[in-house]
Amino acid sequence: MTMGIYEISLATLVSINVISALGLNLISGFCGQISLGHAAFYGIGAYTAAILAKAGLPFPAALLAGMALAGLAGLIVGLTSLRVREDFLAITTMGVGFLFIGIVRQNAFLGGEMGISAIPAIGLSKAGFLAMVLILAALTTVFNLWVKKSWMGFAFEAVADDEDTARVLSLDVSSYKLTAFALGTALAGLAGGLYTFFARFISPDNFGFVTSISILSMVAVGGIGSVFGVLVSTIFLTLMPEFFQFLSDYKLLVYGALLFGAMRFWPDGLAGLYASLAGRQGRRSSDRAEGP
Amino acid sequence: MLYLELLIQGLVYGCMYAVIAVGLTLVYGLLRILHVAHAGLFALGAYLGLLITNWSGSLALGLLGSALIVGLAGMLLYRLCYQPILDRPPYVALIASIGLFIAMEEIFRLIFGPYGLTYKVPPLQAKVLVLGVNLRQAECGLILMAVVLLGGLSYLSQKTRIGVAWRATVDDPQMARAFGVDTIKVRYLNFFIGSSLAAMAGVFVSLLSNVVEPTMGGVPSYKALAIIVLGGLGNVKGTLIASLVLGVVEAFGTIYIGKLLDRDAIAFALLIVILMIRPQGLFTRQ
Numbered sequence: 001m002t003m004g005i006y007e008i009s010l011a012t013l014v015s016i017n018v019i020s021a022l023g024l025n026l027i028s029g030f031c032g033q034i035s036l037g038h039a040a041f042y043g044i045g046a047y048t049a050a051i052l053a054k055a056g057l058p059f060p061a062a063l064l065a066g067m068a069l070a071g072l073a074g075l076i077v078g079l080t081s082l083r084v085r086e087d088f089l090a091i092t093t094m095g096v097g098f099l100f101i102g103i104v105r106q107n108a109f110l111g112g113e114m115g116i117s118a119i120p121a122i123g124l125s126k127a128g129f130l131a132m133v134l135i136l137a138a139l140t141t142v143f144n145l146w147v148k149k150s151w152m153g154f155a156f157e158a159v160a161d162d163e164d165t166a167r168v169l170s171l172d173v174s175s176y177k178l179t180a181f182a183l184g185t186a187l188a189g190l191a192g193g194l195y196t197f198f199a200r201f202i203s204p205d206n207f208g209f210v211t212s213i214s215i216l217s218m219v220a221v222g223g224i225g226s227v228f229g230v231l232v233s234t235i236f237l238t239l240m241p242e243f244f245q246f247l248s249d250y251k252l253l254v255y256g257a258l259l260f261g262a263m264r265f266w267p268d269g270l271a272g273l274y275a276s277l278a279g280r281q282g283r284r285s286s287d288r289a290e291g292p
Numbered sequence: 293m294l295y296l297e298l299l300i301q302g303l304v305y306g307c308m309y310a311v312i313a314v315g316l317t318l319v320y321g322l323l324r325i326l327h328v329a330h331a332g333l334f335a336l337g338a339y340l341g342l343l344i345t346n347w348s349g350s351l352a353l354g355l356l357g358s359a360l361i362v363g364l365a366g367m368l369l370y371r372l373c374y375q376p377i378l379d380r381p382p383y384v385a386l387i388a389s390i391g392l393f394i395a396m397e398e399i400f401r402l403i404f405g406p407y408g409l410t411y412k413v414p415p416l417q418a419k420v421l422v423l424g425v426n427l428r429q430a431e432c433g434l435i436l437m438a439v440v441l442l443g444g445l446s447y448l449s450q451k452t453r454i455g456v457a458w459r460a461t462v463d464d465p466q467m468a469r470a471f472g473v474d475t476i477k478v479r480y481l482n483f484f485i486g487s488s489l490a491a492m493a494g495v496f497v498s499l500l501s502n503v504v505e506p507t508m509g510g511v512p513s514y515k516a517l518a519i520i521v522l523g524g525l526g527n528v529k530g531t532l533i534a535s536l537v538l539g540v541v542e543a544f545g546t547i548y549i550g551k552l553l554d555r556d557a558i559a560f561a562l563l564i565v566i567l568m569i570r571p572q573g574l575f576t577r578q
Contacts, residue, residue, distance in 0.1 A: 083567070084567055087326055087386075088521055088567065090383075090386065091517050092521075094518075098557055102553050105554060106551065209514070220384075250402070253398035256394030259394065263384050
């Protein structure tokens with residue numbers, strides 16, 4: 001198979017999105033903490049990597065620093081998640097996203113409205129870069145699968161199911177929530193750093209609310225908590241705007257309609273759709289809101 | 293003098309937030325849904341108000357027509373979009389609502405074009421002197437509308453049978469039903485009222501800026517979400533106070549810390565700081 005520059009760029013973008021979506025899957029999918037501000041951590045990784053690389057730090061160090069700083073920020077937001085629950089958390093994380101964008105826009109050091117350009121190249125060919133990102137995406141997938149099967153994954157699931165019960169079972173709910181946040185946001189930071197070195201130009205527009213929502217859609221449309229569902233939907237949602245290029249005026253409309261349609265008609269996502277096609281029972285549904 | 297001017301500007305914005313946010317908090321109180329698409333109805337209201345006003349030359353007709361049509365649209369939205377997924381986990385309705393909002397913005401863009409529409413003859417632009425501060429009639433109108441509508445709403449909920457049924461449903465839907473309240477009807481009414489309020493806020497915002505754009509719902513929507521959280525989700529009185537507080541803090545904030553944070557970031561910084569201190573919102577007991 002031969003790939004042109006265009007296909008290689010798309011595949012790279014898909015892999016970067018896989019890393020960030022699987023990061024969110026740890027937080028929202030496994031641990032049940034809905035975050036509407038994931039793009040902020042993606043952005044922290046991207047900006048950190050960009051600034052450090054421009055200051056002359058070698059590529060791996062800049063990437064790791066971005067990952068670490070995003071994880072640290074995630075840990076701090078995770079502390080919020082110990083205090084606020086459910087919808088409060090969704091709105092708080094949304095606020096974190098807007099705050100991040102607000103700070104970046106007003107700050108000349110961070111490039112302001114213009115963003116940061118001329119980020120140093122890392123000396124890999126396009127194909128070489130793709131290979132590296134693919135390996136990292138594969139490692140992230142394996143890590144997600146491992147977490148799901150591990151003791152930590154069971155604990156996450158218990159916290160997602162019913163926090164109070166988990167606490168009664170003497171699980172340390174706080175530390176699991178913090179762990180999920182730190183790991184998930186560090187992955188977002190990694191993805192952001194990779195995006196920096198891929199695009200070599202970043203601006204506040206890359207990390208706004210729409211980005212947070214599109215990452216959340218990848219997780220939700222895939223089937224929240226299902227690693228393979230998230231993989232499939234990330235590939236699909238990243239490529240979809242390209243398929244719909246001939247409808248470029250309607251791109252966002254299709255995106256919004258799809259998001260709405262998926263939640264309205266297959267709320268368990270692709271994973272739930274697959275499960276029901278295979279004749280198995282869909283995932284549990286909450287009894288939180290009263291039915292019609 | 294500057295202080296007074298900022299305070300009044302803040303209250304104007306606060307009233308606008310209040311009229312939008314009350315609808316949201318009512319939906320939240322009733323259904324536990326974060327109704328992001330509310331902002332789509334706000335923009336729809338602005339479009340309809342402008343179109344009807346331009347066509348008929350009467351702002352009153354524009355306001356009424358817009359409130360009525362958007363109220364019905366809100367009911368339709370509930371029936372077609374939210375009702376079927378109410379028994380799902382809350383994130384399902386949240387994400388559906390966001391998708392719906394994005395789609396609505398795009399539909400406005402396709403129908404009305406990306407650059408926005410303007411009034412042929414912008415109504416209510418004359419200056420009025422209030423407490424020594426120059427305001428436009430539209431700004432006074434916004435405050436007046438907020439006071440009248442929200443006052444009326446408070447009367448409706450406190451003093452009438454419908455209001456009692458409404459409050460009972462918000463408090464405990466099953467109990468309300470056991471006492472013979474038609475909770476389904478209450479929900480429709482709720483969506484009608486909340487959506488009409490959003491539409492009227494949309495019309496007034498378009499009067500202030502004399503432009504109606506596809507994306508005009510975005511920022512007020514996210515802020516209204518922040519406000520209802522600050523007010524203690526589902527708490528109407530808390531929402532009103534939080535709206536006014538936010539309007540005033542923003543007005544002062546843009547002057548004094550505008551170099552560090554823009555207007556929107558100030559709102560969310562306030563939200564995060566307050567939630568750190570009072571995680572259940574400002575005005576919830578417990």
